[in-house]
Amino acid sequence: MKYCGSEENQRLERLLRDNLAREMRLWRAPILKGGCIQGSDIAPSLYQEMVIWLREMSEMFKFGSETFALGVCVLNRLLATVKAQSKYLKCMAITSLILAAKINEEDEVIASVKDLLAQSGCNFSTAEILRMERIILDKLHWDLYTATPVDFVYIVSNS
Incomplete structure (x- = not known):
């Protein structure tokens, strides 16, 4: 669909089209099959609990909404890529x-991984988180950024 209009509208259309093409190339959503996320034993209710918990952690760490949205997108892409265990x-x-x-965050905002784990109450070691980082980066081919709903709202509101 070609929209003829001002230069600004054409720029917005090009930006949205480019983001859509990138999203179509990268995005794979987790699929429910047999009451669980396909290839895993993760029930939708457990996934929902985890997203709510991530929102709480994001607020506790004082991260922006963009960071929370990207974190959920990274998790979704990972769950669509690997056979995960709950x-x-x-x-x-x-x-x-x-x-x-x-x-997304400024370096001054992010505490050390050790401090983040202590604040979150997770029983993981720093080494386990670093190992999981490497796994995620490998499975997502080091391309973590995808457009999020927050990005879409930002693009539309600033056009």
């Missing part, structure tokens, strides 16, 4: 949020 879901979730913070 016992690793919390580790995958907190690591996704930490990676999103490394992309």
Whole structure:
């Protein structure tokens, strides 16, 4: 669909089209099959609990809404890529949020991984989080950033 209009509208259309093409290339949503996320033993209710917990952690760490949204997107892309076990879901979730913070937040805002783990009450070691970071980066081919609903709202509101 070609929209003829001002230069600004054409720029917005090009930006949205480019983001959509990138999202179509990168995005794969977790699929429910047999009451669980396909390829895992993760029930939708457990996944929902984890997203709510991520929101709480994001607020506790004073991360922006963009970081929370990207953390959920990273987690979703990972769940669509790997055969995950529910016992690793919390580790995958907190690591996704930490990676999103490394992309979106200022360095001064992000505490050390050790401090983040202590604040969150997670029983993971720093080494486990770093190992999970490497797994996520490997599985997502080091391309963590995808457009989020927050990005869409920002693009539309600033046009």
